[in-house]
Amino acid sequence: MTxxxxxxxxxRYSETDQMGTVYNSRxxxxxxxxxxxxxxxxxxxxAQMEAQGVFLPLVEARVRYLGRAAxxxxxxxxSRIAPEGKASLRFEIDITHADDRPVARGHTIHAVTSAEGKxxxxxAWLVDKIxxxxxx
Amino acid sequence: MTxxxxxxxxxRYSETDQMGTVYNSRxxxxxxxxxxxxxxxxxxxxAQMEAQGVFLPLVEARVRYLGRAAxxxxxxxxSRIAPEGKASLRFEIDITHADDRPVARGHTIHAVTSAEGKxxxxxAWLVDKIxxxxxx
Amino acid sequence: MTxxxxxxxxxRYSETDQMGTVYNSRxxxxxxxxxxxxxxxxxxxxAQMEAQGVFLPLVEARVRYLGRAAxxxxxxxxSRIAPEGKASLRFEIDITHADDRPVARGHTIHAVTSAEGKxxxxxAWLVDKIxxxxxx
Amino acid sequence: MTxxxxxxxxxRYSETDQMGTVYNSRxxxxxxxxxxxxxxxxxxxxAQMEAQGVFLPLVEARVRYLGRAAxxxxxxxxSRIAPEGKASLRFEIDITHADDRPVARGHTIHAVTSAEGKxxxxxAWLVDKIxxxxxx
Numbered sequence: 001m002t003x004x005x006x007x008x009x010x011x012r013y014s015e016t017d018q019m020g021t022v023y024n025s026r027x028x029x030x031x032x033x034x035x036x037x038x039x040x041x042x043x044x045x046x047a048q049m050e051a052q053g054v055f056l057p058l059v060e061a062r063v064r065y066l067g068r069a070a071x072x073x074x075x076x077x078x079s080r081i082a083p084e085g086k087a088s089l090r091f092e093i094d095i096t097h098a099d100d101r102p103v104a105r106g107h108t109i110h111a112v113t114s115a116e117g118k119x120x121x122x123x124a125w126l127v128d129k130i131x132x133x134x135x136x
Numbered sequence: 137m138t139x140x141x142x143x144x145x146x147x148r149y150s151e152t153d154q155m156g157t158v159y160n161s162r163x164x165x166x167x168x169x170x171x172x173x174x175x176x177x178x179x180x181x182x183a184q185m186e187a188q189g190v191f192l193p194l195v196e197a198r199v200r201y202l203g204r205a206a207x208x209x210x211x212x213x214x215s216r217i218a219p220e221g222k223a224s225l226r227f228e229i230d231i232t233h234a235d236d237r238p239v240a241r242g243h244t245i246h247a248v249t250s251a252e253g254k255x256x257x258x259x260a261w262l263v264d265k266i267x268x269x270x271x272x
Numbered sequence: 273m274t275x276x277x278x279x280x281x282x283x284r285y286s287e288t289d290q291m292g293t294v295y296n297s298r299x300x301x302x303x304x305x306x307x308x309x310x311x312x313x314x315x316x317x318x319a320q321m322e323a324q325g326v327f328l329p330l331v332e333a334r335v336r337y338l339g340r341a342a343x344x345x346x347x348x349x350x351s352r353i354a355p356e357g358k359a360s361l362r363f364e365i366d367i368t369h370a371d372d373r374p375v376a377r378g379h380t381i382h383a384v385t386s387a388e389g390k391x392x393x394x395x396a397w398l399v400d401k402i403x404x405x406x407x408x
Numbered sequence: 409m410t411x412x413x414x415x416x417x418x419x420r421y422s423e424t425d426q427m428g429t430v431y432n433s434r435x436x437x438x439x440x441x442x443x444x445x446x447x448x449x450x451x452x453x454x455a456q457m458e459a460q461g462v463f464l465p466l467v468e469a470r471v472r473y474l475g476r477a478a479x480x481x482x483x484x485x486x487s488r489i490a491p492e493g494k495a496s497l498r499f500e501i502d503i504t505h506a507d508d509r510p511v512a513r514g515h516t517i518h519a520v521t522s523a524e525g526k527x528x529x530x531x532a533w534l535v536d537k538i539x540x541x542x543x544x
Contacts, residue, residue: 013304014159019525023149032433062470148440160330161304201331207454290479
């Protein structure tokens with residue numbers, strides 16, 4: 001039971017490198033775009049979460065690079081969220097071209113912390129929203 | 137009467153773009169490296185300034201791109217600081233190759249503010265340090 | 273007589289810094305988004321220009337920082353293009369919040385070059401398109 | 409039997425985010441700094457490898473985020489290289505504070521390709537250098 005959401009983006013020139021394709025770290029920045037739009041879609045905008053004192057720093061990231069992407073390509077980012085144990089969240093992200101050719105796939109695992117980086121129990125409003133969205 | 141300081145850096149692959157040279161916005165990131173090292177050299181590490189509640193957000197930046205720089209090039213960043221009016225600071229930055237071929241030149245102008253972005257009068261310890269360093 | 277085009281973007285978390293606002297160099301990356309979308313709108317996608325051997329490297333950039341922008345803010349980028357002398361192009365860019373509060377304003381000046389960075393005369397199809405779009 | 413090399417870097421302001429720590433994707437850019445300096449140390453500067461037509465695009469990256477790093481922190485990047493099967497290379501990277509507190513740890517796996525991204529057999533001069541460095 002997971003929540004899934006798809007958003008799109010255009011590859012910026014600033015995201016390319018001299019290989020003529022996308023620089024590897026940009027994929028983690030796109031994973032963030034996927035997380036942001038998924039959380040907005042289920043009614044939990046991340047900006048509001050931080051305003052309420054709940055932060056989601058990464059504890060792990062993994063990316064598999066599956067195909068080339070170039071400047072101005074029109075990409076799809078499909079994101080899923082699920083609880084990871086009792087105290088963490090996991091996002092699975094899939095990036096493809098508009099015609100489904102794969103670009104990158106991976107996941108990030110996030111702690112739930114205070115502004116100072118102290119682990120906190122995931123608030124009920126967060127857990128409930130994820131569970132109820134997954135069940136829709 | 138200005139303070140001047142030179143530091144060096146290697147161009148990273150992440151700083152290139154598909155033109156095979158450095159992406160234009162990276163030069164502003166290198167200007168920051170120049171400012172950081174100049175402020176450290178005169179005994180005003182910027183991390184300490186922020187810890188004391190003094191921030192230097194940009195109000196203006198100008199860059200002239202004078203020559204190509206590529207991955208792994210060894211560059212020199214020469215920075216100068218001077219007061220700009222009563223409430224601002226100005227950094228002039230010059231970036232060259234090790235053999236003096238020019239890469240970029242420009243300046244940034246900074247407000248002096250609180251953590252919340254409110255303009256504050258530049259503290260005496262800041263003004264004194266800049267003036268005394270310039271006079272050395 | 274200039275061509276004008278407006279596009280929008282969301283501020284990414286990766287574009288913020290520890291001041292809690294947007295890091296200064298990101299504005300030049302957004303200027304690029306403005307240029308890309310303006311060129312597409314007038315029928316000159318920049319990816320196609322490069323495929324035809326015409327490159328537009330920056331020779332100058334200037335930014336005035338006019339107001340704070342934060343993570344997840346919804347911004348408007350308004351871009352105008354005009355010839356600059358016989359051999360260059362100039363883009364004027366204005367970035368505001370959705371409610372028109374200013375964020376940044378500036379310009380970039382671009383040489384017209386071959387893939388190797390040699391200046392070339394702006395091709396007629398480029399000049400004609402800019403002039404005819406401006407006259408529409 | 410692996411080759412190991414340590415380099416250092418200062419955290420840039422541009423690498424922080426509004427959490428007040430380093431933005432997650434920057435770690436992959438630092439992994440690149442580690443790879444670049446390790447390859448230079450064993451006599452295989454990556455800029456020369458590309459000039460000879462050998463490219464090392466990523467096929468996989470994994471990062472575990474182990475501790476906070478902030479602006480101006482002085483970090484150590486320790487990199488190791490080893491063959492991964494017959495056609496790939498693997499870098500293991502460890503990033504710590506100067507006092508050994510961990511920041512991040514992970515690996516990247518790289519294909520060996522032509523400039524066009526076609527897989528090629530790792531050249532003998534590359535394999536020999538890695539093996540002989542490992543044996544030193």
